[in-house]
Amino acid sequence: MKPAATRTLVIAAAAALSLTASVAAGMATAAPAGPDTSYLVLAPEGASTAEASARIAAAGGTVVADYAKIGVLVARSTNPGFATDVQGQGVESVASTEGLGSMLEEAETLGEVSVEDATSAGDPSGEPLWDLQWDMPQIDLPEAHAVTTGSSDVVVGVLDSGISSTHPDLATQIAKDKSASCLGGVADTSEAAWNPTTSDHGTHVAGTIAAAINGVGVTGVAPGVKVASVKVVSDAGYIFPEAAVCGFMWAAENGMEITNNSYYIDPWELNCRDDERQRPVWLAVQRAIRYSQSKGVLNVASAGNSNYDLQKKNHDSGSPNDGSAPVEDRVVNSACLVLPGEAPGVVTVSSTGPTHQKSYFSSYGQGVVDVTAPGGDARFRTQGASVIAADAILSTTWNKTTGANGWGYKQGTSMSGPHAAGVAALAISAHPGLKPGSLASHLERTATPLSCPEGVYDPVPLLPNGHGSDYQATCSGGLRTSFYGAGEVNAFAAVK
Numbered sequence: 001m002k003p004a005a006t007r008t009l010v011i012a013a014a015a016a017l018s019l020t021a022s023v024a025a026g027m028a029t030a031a032p033a034g035p036d037t038s039y040l041v042l043a044p045e046g047a048s049t050a051e052a053s054a055r056i057a058a059a060g061g062t063v064v065a066d067y068a069k070i071g072v073l074v075a076r077s078t079n080p081g082f083a084t085d086v087q088g089q090g091v092e093s094v095a096s097t098e099g100l101g102s103m104l105e106e107a108e109t110l111g112e113v114s115v116e117d118a119t120s121a122g123d124p125s126g127e128p129l130w131d132l133q134w135d136m137p138q139i140d141l142p143e144a145h146a147v148t149t150g151s152s153d154v155v156v157g158v159l160d161s162g163i164s165s166t167h168p169d170l171a172t173q174i175a176k177d178k179s180a181s182c183l184g185g186v187a188d189t190s191e192a193a194w195n196p197t198t199s200d201h202g203t204h205v206a207g208t209i210a211a212a213i214n215g216v217g218v219t220g221v222a223p224g225v226k227v228a229s230v231k232v233v234s235d236a237g238y239i240f241p242e243a244a245v246c247g248f249m250w251a252a253e254n255g256m257e258i259t260n261n262s263y264y265i266d267p268w269e270l271n272c273r274d275d276e277r278q279r280p281v282w283l284a285v286q287r288a289i290r291y292s293q294s295k296g297v298l299n300v301a302s303a304g305n306s307n308y309d310l311q312k313k314n315h316d317s318g319s320p321n322d323g324s325a326p327v328e329d330r331v332v333n334s335a336c337l338v339l340p341g342e343a344p345g346v347v348t349v350s351s352t353g354p355t356h357q358k359s360y361f362s363s364y365g366q367g368v369v370d371v372t373a374p375g376g377d378a379r380f381r382t383q384g385a386s387v388i389a390a391d392a393i394l395s396t397t398w399n400k401t402t403g404a405n406g407w408g409y410k411q412g413t414s415m416s417g418p419h420a421a422g423v424a425a426l427a428i429s430a431h432p433g434l435k436p437g438s439l440a441s442h443l444e445r446t447a448t449p450l451s452c453p454e455g456v457y458d459p460v461p462l463l464p465n466g467h468g469s470d471y472q473a474t475c476s477g478g479l480r481t482s483f484y485g486a487g488e489v490n491a492f493a494a495v496k
């Protein structure tokens with residue numbers, strides 16, 4: 001899952017020395033050095049970050065990024081007592097982000113397509129692999145493309161693991177001047193930094209949004225728009241809160257209309273605002289999201305792959321997912337939310353398979369899921385007994401071992417989110433000037449309603465090892481349902 005919004009803070013020397021001296025006086029002795037640790041330090045929103053910056057220095061820390069417009073600073077320190085020492089006037093809250101990196105839900109590549117097939121002469125009206133892209137006709141994309149394939153003025157930020165800039169289906173589609181790595185909380189605009197290093201997740205997502213119509217491979221939902229690689233996933237596969245904050249701020253300050261967020265923040269699938277450690281993360285990320293919305297960005301996020309009813313939160317049995325501690329079954333409540341999917345104003349997307357029914361793995365929730373979109377379901381047709389790779393989503397891939405570009409199948413709400421982001425990009429291309437709230441409402445109004453299945457939904461009863469019952473679910477609602485929200489996004493209806 002950094003810095004037009006980042007600036008180096010200059011403080012008057014006298015004021016800085018005065019505050020540093022007063023804070024230092026409260027420390028009996030210099031703290032022993034510990035591991036170099038990242039922190040989110042929150043100043044009162046709307047106030048200057050000068051005092052917070054000075055307190056960071058006095059507590060033995062270094063400001064890595066100062067997002068003054070939202071009162072959030074990213075700091076690093078080897079002082080084990082930093083979180084306590086930095087407290088005081090000008091600092092609202094602070095939290096170490098150590099251990100708060102969420103492992104990317106790396107969608108497994110279920111199958112690959114040969115380069116020969118992907119580069120063969122194909123139907124002149126489409127791409128060589130178009131016939132394998134069942135997901136595109138499912139959202140009425142051919143009819144939409146007769147109206148528009150998207151405007152090159154529209155940029156979708158892909159907050160993910162990086163995009164391969166050499167992929168033949170993506171090389172012309174990337175807004176390189178708006179791409180950056182946000183690892184560590186500060187932006188690095190070098191091309192090497194925002195390319196993938198250990199994961200092709202972002203490359204697959206980018207292809208679904210905007211793979212070119214160029215006679216090679218696949219087509220994206222909006223091949224006329226641009227994508228920006230905003231790298232927020234570390235080489236170890238984690239999304240840390242400071243990277244996500246940087247990503248939203250970077251998108252806001254670089255004129256992106258939409259971001260796609262196929263991840264969740266924090267190794268605890270649900271971020272609890274009433275938890276002392278997790279609350280600063282919620283506040284910082286929420287501030288960044290709210291600021292991006294004020295700058296005209298619509299943020300799209302995946303609902304998750306846990307078949308979890310996000311409206312009825314009472315337990316979390318899959319966290320933490322970073323190996324920092326044993327997975328536990330903890331009691332949770334309504335203060336615990338999926339970030340960024342449940343942040344206000346974010347469009348949350350569940351997943352359907354090739355039969356327009358909820359993918360067996362997709363999380364859901366009345367009032368949480370806004371729309372649904374194709375994310376694949378390779379087990380639905382066999383009731384879980386075996387995998388049909390072609391029922392997953394075909395898009396662009398990158399091999400971390402060889403560095404070779406290719407095409408392959410993945411499934412997950414990570415794949416449904418970019419379909420919705422792509423439709424949003426087509427919609428704003430056809431209807432310029434739509435603000436984030438209006439664009440979100442437009443996606444919902446133009447979606448194809450889907451009804452709840454009757455009774456208990458039991459899509460994969462033959463899943464090996466008797467795990468089929470883990471994926472049972474009950475749908476609720478009428479015009480808006482817990483499985484599908486307002487319905488499945490419809491590209492043609494969105495551009496009319």
